[in-house]
Amino acid sequence: MMTPLALGVLAGAVLSGTSLLYATLGETLVERSGIVNLGLEGVLLMGASVGFTVTAVTGNPWIGLAAAALTGGLANALFGWLVVLRKANQLASGLAMMFFGFGLSALVGAPHVGAVIVGLPKWRPAWLAALPWVSASTLFNYDLLTWLALPVALLVWWVLFKTRWGLGVRAVGESPGAAYASGRNPAVLQFQALGFGGVLAGLAGAHLSLSLTLTWAEYMTAGRGFIAIALVIFSKWNPLRAVAGALLFGGAEALQLQLQARGSLISPFILDMMPYVLTLLVLLAWGGSRRLAAPAGLGRTFFGSE
Amino acid sequence: MSETALRPILRHTLVAGAALALFSAILLVAGKNPLQAAADSFRSMASVYGFSELLVRMTPLILTAVAVALPSRLGLINVGGEGQLYMGAWMATAGALWFPPLPRWAMLPLVAAMGFLGGALWAAIPGILRAAKLVNETIATLLLNYVAPLIVSYSIFGPWKALGSSAYPESPAYPDAALLPTFFETRVHGGLILALVALLAYWLLVDKTRWGLQMRAIGGNAEAAQRLGIPVAVFLVAALALGGGMAGLAGMGEAMGVHGRLRQGLSPGFGFTGFLIAWLAGGRPLGILFMAFLFAIITAAGDTLQITQGLPFSVVNILLAMILFIVLARRPGASR
Numbered sequence: 321m322m323t324p325l326a327l328g329v330l331a332g333a334v335l336s337g338t339s340l341l342y343a344t345l346g347e348t349l350v351e352r353s354g355i356v357n358l359g360l361e362g363v364l365l366m367g368a369s370v371g372f373t374v375t376a377v378t379g380n381p382w383i384g385l386a387a388a389a390l391t392g393g394l395a396n397a398l399f400g401w402l403v404v405l406r407k408a409n410q411l412a413s414g415l416a417m418m419f420f421g422f423g424l425s426a427l428v429g430a431p432h433v434g435a436v437i438v439g440l441p442k443w444r445p446a447w448l449a450a451l452p453w454v455s456a457s458t459l460f461n462y463d464l465l466t467w468l469a470l471p472v473a474l475l476v477w478w479v480l481f482k483t484r485w486g487l488g489v490r491a492v493g494e495s496p497g498a499a500y501a502s503g504r505n506p507a508v509l510q511f512q513a514l515g516f517g518g519v520l521a522g523l524a525g526a527h528l529s530l531s532l533t534l535t536w537a538e539y540m541t542a543g544r545g546f547i548a549i550a551l552v553i554f555s556k557w558n559p560l561r562a563v564a565g566a567l568l569f570g571g572a573e574a575l576q577l578q579l580q581a582r583g584s585l586i587s588p589f590i591l592d593m594m595p596y597v598l599t600l601l602v603l604l605a606w607g608g609s610r611r612l613a614a615p616a617g618l619g620r621t622f623f624g625s626e
Numbered sequence: 627m628s629e630t631a632l633r634p635i636l637r638h639t640l641v642a643g644a645a646l647a648l649f650s651a652i653l654l655v656a657g658k659n660p661l662q663a664a665a666d667s668f669r670s671m672a673s674v675y676g677f678s679e680l681l682v683r684m685t686p687l688i689l690t691a692v693a694v695a696l697p698s699r700l701g702l703i704n705v706g707g708e709g710q711l712y713m714g715a716w717m718a719t720a721g722a723l724w725f726p727p728l729p730r731w732a733m734l735p736l737v738a739a740m741g742f743l744g745g746a747l748w749a750a751i752p753g754i755l756r757a758a759k760l761v762n763e764t765i766a767t768l769l770l771n772y773v774a775p776l777i778v779s780y781s782i783f784g785p786w787k788a789l790g791s792s793a794y795p796e797s798p799a800y801p802d803a804a805l806l807p808t809f810f811e812t813r814v815h816g817g818l819i820l821a822l823v824a825l826l827a828y829w830l831l832v833d834k835t836r837w838g839l840q841m842r843a844i845g846g847n848a849e850a851a852q853r854l855g856i857p858v859a860v861f862l863v864a865a866l867a868l869g870g871g872m873a874g875l876a877g878m879g880e881a882m883g884v885h886g887r888l889r890q891g892l893s894p895g896f897g898f899t900g901f902l903i904a905w906l907a908g909g910r911p912l913g914i915l916f917m918a919f920l921f922a923i924i925t926a927a928g929d930t931l932q933i934t935q936g937l938p939f940s941v942v943n944i945l946l947a948m949i950l951f952i953v954l955a956r957r958p959g960a961s962r
Contacts, residue, residue, distance in 0.1 A: 358705075358768075401955070408954035411703065411764070412905045415898055416950035423943030427656055430938050538940055543772055550769055589780035596769045603761045 325578055331459040332574025333567050338466045339364075339527040341566035343548035345476045345559055346520030350396070351552055352480060353513035354493035354506075354617040355403060358414025360521060361545025362421020363395045367525025369425035372536040376435040381530050385440065385465075385523065388530075392522020395421070396514040404510050410619050422539070429536040440464060440531045463531045465523060470563065472520075477559040489513050493615035524548075550599040557615065569595045641956070642920075645948040652944055658935050666934040667927040676926070678812035682884065683922035685814075686711070686893070688821040689876035690900025691918060692828045693745070693869040695909040697763075699832055700865050701845040706752065706767025707873040708897025709774035710745035714874025715881040716778050717744025719797055719888040722804035723786065733803035738820065738878055745874020746867040748774060753866035757859040763866065771897065775890070782888055797888035806883035817879025824872055829911040841865065873897060894925075899946075906953060921946070 343364055350357050357363070367388040375384030399417050402408040440463035448460045480486040488509050491499040496506040528544075529536050547569060554569075555561035576591040650660035670676050690707040697704045721740035725733065752766035779795075782788075786797040806816035832838040843851040844858055852858045880892050899921055907913025928942030 398951075402951065406955040409905065411705065412902060412950070413954050415705075415902055416947050416954060418898070419895075419943040419950070420947035422940050423945075423947060426938040426940035427652070427944065430941075538938060546768065546772060550765075553765060587780050587784060589776040589783065593773050593776050596772045600761065600766060600769050603765065604755065 325582070327459065328578045329571055329574045332577060333571035334459075334462070334466060335532060335570070336573045337566040337570025338469050339524040339532065340544060340548055340551060340570055341469050341473060341562060342465070342520045342524035342527065343545060344551040344555065344562045344566055345473055346392070346517035346524065347548055347552045348517075348555070348557055348559055348562060349476060349480070349489070349513050349520070350517035351618060352493045352557060352615055353489045353510045354496060354615055354619075355400075355510055355514065356410050356414060356549075356619050357396065357399055357417065357514075357517070358411055358549070359395075359399060359417025359421060359545075360414075360548055361541055361543065362418040362425075363392050363518060363521040364525035364528070364541045364545045364548075365421045365425035365539070366395055366428075367392045367522035368529040368540060369429040369525075369536055371522075371526030372435075372437065372529040373428050373432050375437045375439075375530060376432045379438065381438060381440045384437075384530055385526050388522040388526035389519045390522065392518040392520070392525065393515050394518070396518025396521070397511070399518075400511050400514040404507050404514075418545075426538050429538070432536055435536070437530070437534060439534045440527075442531075463527075465527045465531065473559050473563045476520075480559065485509075485512075490615070493617055495617055521545075547595050550596060553614075554599045554602055568598075572598075641949060641952050644952055645945060648948045649945040653935075656937075658937065663927075663931055663935055667930040670930050671923065671926055675812060678810070678814050680919065680922040680926055681814045681818055682812075683925055684918040685818045685821050685883070686876035686880055686896045687900055687903055687918040687921055688825055688914060689817075689872045689879070690896050691903040691907065691914045692824055692900075693749075693871075693873035693876075693897075694901045694904035695907070695914065696828055696832070696869040696872070697865045698904065698909055699838070699841040699845050700861060701848070702756070702862065702866060703764040704749065704752075704767050704866060704869050705764060705901055706749060706770050706870070706897070707876075707900045708893060708895065709767070709771035710748050710870040710873035711877035711880075711893050711897050712774035712778050713748035713877070714741040714745035714871075715877030715888060715892055716774070716781065717741060717747075717874070718804075718878040718881055719781075719786070719800070722800040722882070723798065727801060728803060730803040733801070734806070734816075737804050737882060738875065741874045741878025741882075742871040743874065745877065746871035748874070749870020750863055750867040753863035753870075756866070757862040767866075778888060778892070779890055782890065786888065788887070795890070799887050800882060804882055805886060806879065808883070813884065815879065815883030817875070817883045820875055820879060824875065825911050825914060828872075832909075873900070876900075902950060906950075924949075 343360060347357060347360055370391040371384040371388030374387040375381045378384070395417065399413060402413040403410050442461050442463045444461040480490065488499065488504050491504060492506045492509045499506055525541065528540060533540065551562060551565045551569060555565040572591060572594045576588045579586055580588055653660040653663060671680060690711060693707045693710060694704050718737045718741035721737045725736060728736070748770060751770065752761070752763045755761040755766050756763040782795045782797050788796055788798040808815045832841065840851065840856045841861060843854065843856060844861055848858050876896060877892065881888055885892065903914060903917040903921060907917045924942060924946055927945070928939045931937045931941055932939045
């Protein structure tokens with residue numbers, strides 16, 4: 321029999337894990353092609369802000385969701401222009417994207433702070449709602465993005481590991497030179513990975529403003545972009561492990577809220593540290609071993625094709 | 627002036643002009659008047675007080691930039707200035723609150739040393755992990771950025787919570803002896819002198835000493851340096867710790883020079899901005915000074931936008947990003 325605490329944590333883990341998972345999947349796709357986007361935090365913010373603003377203006381959360389996805393894709397295309405075409409430093413470009421996201425999201429969202437929106441509809445299948453301990457919680461009462469989170473993770477895994485395109489992306493991430501020599505165009509593959517990754521990041525941001533909080537506030541992502549980057553490493557660049565990671569990290573956040581509501585003596589800040597400390601410990605445990613599955617070409621700029 | 631001296635100035639002017647034009651276009655789309663914003667910003671900075679505020683803003687930026695530039699000589703990427711800054715402020719606060727009442731001449735060096743130590747120890751963690759070939763320092767410093775502010779939050783919501791401060795949590799005010807002196811009735815504080823000394827020390831270290839030469843050897847080829855008998859592991863840890871100490875001093879300066887207490891929002895991303903300054907300056911000391919001043923102007927303009935145009939302060943980050951985009955797009959190469 322589940323205790324209500326465990327139930328509350330599980331329900332919360334799924335809700336806050338959704339945006340983490342989408343962001344992590346997007347970054348996994350991008351990093352598999354050999355590119356690190358440290359500006360993920362900014363992309364999430366732009367997705368959240370544009371999604372909220374468009375929803376507030378049109379009154380339709382689906383249009384908002386589409387706009388957020390498009391924004392994410394465009395943001396990553398801009399990033400790709402810098403690091404793929406202009407061969408700029410990836411870390412500096414990522415930080416520049418982060419600042420761009422801070423500024424643009426604030427500008428776009430400012431007129432709509434405090435607006436009341438109709439968020440993404442949620443539903444729960446009747447047979448699940450009939451279960452006694454489910455009906456009293458938010459468990460299984462999800463919006464489309466949450467229902468699709470698992471299938472999308474499977475899809476990203478399948479695309480990366482079971483399709484020719486995925487093989488090409490991974491080849492570019494391991495060694496752009498070798499991929500180029502075998503007739504692939506690294507720049508095209510990297511741009512495609514960035515585009516899809518950006519769409520996923522835009523959706524991740526939109527889930528925060530259109531489902532989780534139903535508000536827009538500056539910096540509302542509160543470091544989730546960086547948690548997602550940590551999660552990519554935590555899950556060894558594997559989309560399926562990312563599901564477990566997102567649930568675990570989302571669960572840490574949910575546990576904190578639940579304990580706070582129950583007047584726990586454990587400081588919420590200690591719990592907030594857990595995702596970061598955990599990731600560092602996991603890295604430490606893998607340290608030195610060859611099993612760390614980082615794409616070999618990650619972060620390097622490819623000059624070979626000119 | 628010779629032509630070679632003029633060219634970089636022309637180039638910088640062009641970059642700044644193009645970035646301003648792009649930013650103006652975005653403001654126009656948002657229905658604001660960019661010329662008015664520029665005039666307001668200029669007016670607010672042209673006064674003595676306005677100029678002094680620029681010096682206040684550039685103080686932590688110089689230090690966080692050195693925190694990145696120093697380890698980068700060995701090829702180390704320190705993106706953890708933000709966390710190191712918070713730990714510096716945290717340790718300095720511990721000193722100020724726990725040391726017995728001391729006269730100022732004793733207290734100030736002590737809290738400054740504590741601030742340096744806080745950042746240095748925090749940066750030594752990724753340094754040791756890297757030297758032991760366990761965890762890449764880029765990832766470790768990035769992750770620790772998010773732990774340090776939580777330690778600060780934990781402290782000011784818990785053991786250090788000031789009694790009676792209901793507005794938002796903060797530590798009790800520091801004793802007067804622990805406050806950095808301010809100059810000329812402005813908010814310019816002793817941290818600026820510390821920052822300039824640190825910049826000078828950085829220049830001497832990397833350009834004028836044998837250590838600086840050895841650091842460059844490690845940055846060029848660590849394996850060859852090891853075979854030449856340079857203790858690479860020691861250098862890796864020491865460089866990151868020294869850099870972290872600089873960021874720690876920045877945190878100490880903000881806490882003891884500006885706020886007078888330990889607070890949550892001590893740094894609006896000084897650590898990340900410092901990374902960009904160091905990168906834009908290519909690690910050159912004068913470049914760091916120039917870029918820190920430029921970034922101070924940009925953030926000051928952000929304040930003006932907020933006050934006179936009713937725009938969120940954060941909007942000025944777009945201008946910052948535009949400058950970076952242009953520089954990044956113009957300069958090909960993965961110079962790390």
